[in-house]
Amino acid sequence: MKSSDPVDTPMVEKSKLDEDIQGKAVDPTHYQGMISTLMYLTTSRPDLTFVVCMCAWYQAKPTEKHLHVVKRIFKYLGGTINRGLWYLKDSSIALTAYADADHEGCQDTRRSTSGSMQLLGDVLVSWSSERQKSTAISSTKAEYIAMSGCCAQILWMRSQLTNYGLGFNKIPIYYDNKSAIALCCNNIQHSRSKHIDIRFHFIKEQVENGVVELYFVNMEYQLAGIFTKALCRERIEFLINKLGMRSFTPETLKQLADEAEE
Numbered sequence: 001m002k003s004s005d006p007v008d009t010p011m012v013e014k015s016k017l018d019e020d021i022q023g024k025a026v027d028p029t030h031y032q033g034m035i036s037t038l039m040y041l042t043t044s045r046p047d048l049t050f051v052v053c054m055c056a057w058y059q060a061k062p063t064e065k066h067l068h069v070v071k072r073i074f075k076y077l078g079g080t081i082n083r084g085l086w087y088l089k090d091s092s093i094a095l096t097a098y099a100d101a102d103h104e105g106c107q108d109t110r111r112s113t114s115g116s117m118q119l120l121g122d123v124l125v126s127w128s129s130e131r132q133k134s135t136a137i138s139s140t141k142a143e144y145i146a147m148s149g150c151c152a153q154i155l156w157m158r159s160q161l162t163n164y165g166l167g168f169n170k171i172p173i174y175y176d177n178k179s180a181i182a183l184c185c186n187n188i189q190h191s192r193s194k195h196i197d198i199r200f201h202f203i204k205e206q207v208e209n210g211v212v213e214l215y216f217v218n219m220e221y222q223l224a225g226i227f228t229k230a231l232c233r234e235r236i237e238f239l240i241n242k243l244g245m246r247s248f249t250p251e252t253l254k255q256l257a258d259e260a261e262e
Helices: 028-041 046-056 065-079 141-163 176-185 201-209 223-227 233-242 250-261
Strands: 083-085 094-101 113-120 125-129 171-175 212-216 243-246
Touching: 028 171, 046 065, 046 113, 046 171, 046 233, 083 094, 083 223, 083 233, 094 141, 094 223, 113 141, 113 223, 125 141, 141 171, 141 176, 141 201, 141 212, 141 250, 171 201, 201 212, 223 233
Parallel strands: 094 171, 171 212
Antiparallel strands: 083 243, 094 113, 113 125
């Protein structure tokens, strides 16, 4: 892949993957090896998380269609090899979160995709992209489930930070769906919540107890969107800059390391 021309996005905008039953099969061992390598990279490259997780769903019976998408990821890496998360030592300690969902994102099961990210100050410390375990009959339900998953991660992080003497309440979670926010703050909306599994309703208690606060954010400022769908180059560049990702050459990194030692 070193001789391949680089591409500017890890996946074609708005594209989807499916099982591709009629497609030509490829060696699953080779495909799984490529996915394993890319999964390792997602610990420092959040911009790869969504597409790698989507490709990982088809490891059992991959086809040429799936392999083509994986190869595109390597082409994208070829042009962004020096990109990664940049952590500043003087960042503030304030816990915030963003959550998003792509309704019916999976073409095979029609299940939605949840995405969330958590920041300490301006530093990205946790993120996820996953297929929901149940089929949402409405976009509000899909968004509500994604928000509950983000809240669960926030509570775990809050408990861990308590061990370091850091206490957090009124933790802001930013979302771009007013109906889902209203559902969390209003126990009377039975018509919209009667089909949602009871295990997702704990977020209402956290809102009532003042542990988390929900805020509406316009879609263009929804940072978690990079974990739920394939985006265009301009959108990706905007989001990765907000996530704290930077592109540094090895020489620049060495120079910064030397300055830090001094």
